[in-house]
Amino acid sequence: MAVIEFENVRKAYRIGRGRGSLRDAIPQMFGRVIGRGHDDANLLWALDGVSFEVGAGETLGLIGPNGAGKTTILKLLSRVTRPTSGHIAVKGRLSALIELGAGFHPDLTGRENIYLNGAILGLKKQEIDRKFEQIVDFAELGDFIDTPVKRYSSGMYVRLGFAVAAHVDPDVLLIDEVLAVGDYMFKDKCVQRINEFREAGKTMVIVSHNKEMIQKLCTRTIFLNEGQVVYQGDTQKALDLYHTGYAGGTLRTGKQLGERGNAIREMQITKVVLLDGKGQERNSFLTAEPMVVQIHFRANASVDDPVFYSRIREGYRVLHGTTTARFDIKGHFEAGDEGVAEVRYESLNLLNGEYNINVGIKRDHFSPLTFDQIDAAVSFTVGSRFDQGGALVYLPHHWQVHRVSQE
Amino acid sequence: MTSNLKELFRYRELLWSWVVRDIKVRYKQSLLGIAWAILQPLSATIIFTVVFSRFVRVPTGGIPYPIFYYSALLPWTFSSSSITFGVSCLVNNMGLVTKIYFPREILPISAVVASFVDFLIAAVIYAGMMVFYQVPVGPSWVWMPVLLLIQVILTLGVVLFASALNVFYRDIRFVVPLGMQLWMYLTPIIYPLSMVPERFRGLYLLNPMAGLIDSYRRIILQAQWPDLAGVSVAAVISLGIFILAYIYFKRAEAVFADII
Structure with missing residues (x-):
């Protein structure tokens, strides 16, 4: 039975628009009145017809070069952004280990931030109460728990972020490159924790550039390039294709930089x-x-x-x-x-x-x-x-x- | 709309945590802490009292100037600080909005609730003033919660709309202080409603804040019932603004993460 259904999903980003100012908006409005429509030439297709299913207890890996659409898939699954077309369904409680510490406020203490971040990740207050000691232990914070997090080292910050996220109890877990940070000892702890999730039969989707991690954890892997699925299936085969067999293929080659709109430089x-x-x-x-x-x-x-x-x-x-x-x-x-x-x-x-x-x-x-x-x-x-x-x-x-x- | 409210209800714990965070952060960051909540309406009251009792004489119908001004500035400050703080609530939390899903209206709602706490603190001063000027508590006070509810709905509507718009056009937050100033002059704060010429009154009362502020003064200072027509118009317009703003907000929400 599929826990995640991802059916022919397309996602376009409009480049060079949005995040404007009123000064840009007013001519735009006039443009609309006069009848100059949007030009669709500025659409960037981050995903172009991607389909897959993930069954209960499966761990799916997503690999591919930067800009292939891996992170976009995670964002769509976690509902941060919505697809341009296609169908997405996720059964059960979903949690994302996407950006650690994203919800921290520098002026609040570690304790206060644990409760806040826990709530952001969907934990109830009693759940956090129950897991509080575990979280503090996991993050190795000790006496710093009542210090504002702005005084934390970047290592402590990251550890606390992961510790909170690692104690959610979801049915589906999304993991994006969290292990790229933190020291070696802590990395091991994170991998261990992810393994525990797997053994507990959670469904997971993992994005990583770390080959060992994908190899160890994923039961199936999708190799993406430029918003499309190149290969979907056996993990080892996907990795081989990505790392070696794809030489000289359609991976993006030297960027043509002539049209960059910068001022004349010497x-x-x-x-x-x-x-x-x-x-x-x-x-x-x-x-x-x-x-x-x-x-x-x-x-x-x-x-x-x-x-x-x-x-x-x-x-x-x-x-x-x-x-x-x-x-x-x-x-x-x-x-x-x-x-x-x-x-x-x-x-x-x-x-x-x-x-x-x-x-x-x-x-x-x-x-x-x-x-x-x-x-x-x-x-x-x-x-x-x-x-x-x-x-x-x-x-x-x-x-x-x-x-x-x-x- | 109902499904949105259901979703919001599922996230009530986060809403509560976020409100607590907003309040804590506000008082932790400022040197004077809670004093700020009081200082803002109080200092404006002092300035208005001096200017409009000495230099320009505004007729208050026998009500002492300080309490005449504070009674209007207290609720007005709640709306104006909600809106000025709330307008950038989405943009300020872009790290979260682009990374994790939750109903985005939690951010503007908690901005309004945090300002409401300021309002309650500043209301303590008001209670003191009423004791000092011996303003009696009358049956007309039952209108207070009704008026407050209408004002919260109106304020929330404006914050929802302004904060969503600010995601698309970053200069909205510079427009807001200007807008608030204009709005204040279009509301009977400095002057009583009675100074507005009779023939403009209907048009004037389309500003829901005008009916609300006038009613606060009537029920508290003059022990009168509010002008029912004025309050109804304010209620209908406030609710209308809120519903439209919420619909707009939920529609814009789909693309927040793509733009911020």
Whole structure:
């Protein structure tokens, strides 16, 4: 029997509208009166005809690159937003471990926030009373429980957020990347708690970039890309497809950045692409393969010795950063000149996961003046083999195990 | 509408927690704490008393100036602070609205309830004034809960509408203080209703706040029954505003998370 039904769901976001001011609204109203309708060209389809069902006690994984629609699915299931078309039904009490601590107020104490956040997550007061000690224990807060949360460290904040969420008693649980935060010990505790939910027969939907977690927890997995289901079924197969088999497919390639509506900058990044060792454009790599980051740019004024930088990041965390300033690369560009700056990694020593690249051009290494910079200019995935190890980086290594003979 | 109210009832515990939060936060953040609730209507009363008894003489029909002004400013401050605080209640909690589902009207409702607590605190001063000026408690006071109920409905309607609109157009919250000022002048607060020319009276009383404020003064200070026609018009218009605003709010709610 299906606990979650998701039937041919489509969700469109209107880009560049909403969140306006009256100054924008008044011409818009006139436009409507005169008869200029909405232009539907500005619709972004975050989900485009997605269907699936989740049975009682099943754990469904959602994987795919950023912007694939994973989070949109969670938001639709939790009713935060509504579908443009299609049918969604969820049976039973639903709780979401989506944003931890979203309901905290900095001026209230940990105790007050536990009650408030509990209520937001749908707990009754008696339930919170009953679970209060457990929550405080789980969050490892100790004496800080009566301190305003604005004095908490970010670790404490996150722990408290998860602790409250982890003590709800839902029939359906949505989990989004909660384990990306917190220290190692706490992560283990969270995974343990999620396992308990699973053993208790709860139905779960998990979004994660963490391959191990999906592997361990999910009975079935959906691989999404650009709002559509690429594959739905066996977890291992979905992961394999996503991490390796999808090289050079339709995953978004180098973003075309020419139409960005920014003011004229002295230097402007026009395109960022990733290439493999043979100079082919790609967005998925295998551990220890060569990778080239190409920054295409144009000068709009005369510039001497600009500094280029490029960073590999996981989410917002920088894993590696490099700049031309350290290589003593000089150059002069006149208005209208175009060029390419290239970083070549001979061996991409990253393991399984999804990464993105942040690039920029500055006047000089120490200057705060940035000509242009693009936050997640391009993203890519890396696939690795088990014998290369786990976690984030690949450090070439081997194992030896032998008995030490006793005297 | 009934299904919305049912849903709201299911979330009553959250509504209560949120009200408590709003009240706690308000008094924790301010230096003077509870004194603020009193200071606002009281300081306006003092200014109005000085200006309109010394510089410009407003006829109050023999009612002492301080109590004449406080009797109008006390309920007026409840509505005006509900609206000024409430207009950004959705935008201020965007982190929640975009992440977790709950009936969104909980936020504007608790903004109004928190202001109502301020109102009750400030009413203590009013009680003191009535003892001082020896205002008798009469049978006309039975109208008080009715008037308050109408005022709460009206205020809630305006807050629901303004807070939803503020999600789409962020400058609404700058328009609100201006609007409140205009509204105050269109309401018999500084002057008594009797100063409004007879031929404009009908039009004037379309402002539901006018009928309400005038009635508060009548039942408390003059021991008279309120003008039934005025109160009925105020009740009908307030209820109308509330229902339309609630319908608009629930319709807009569907896209809040996509815009904020």
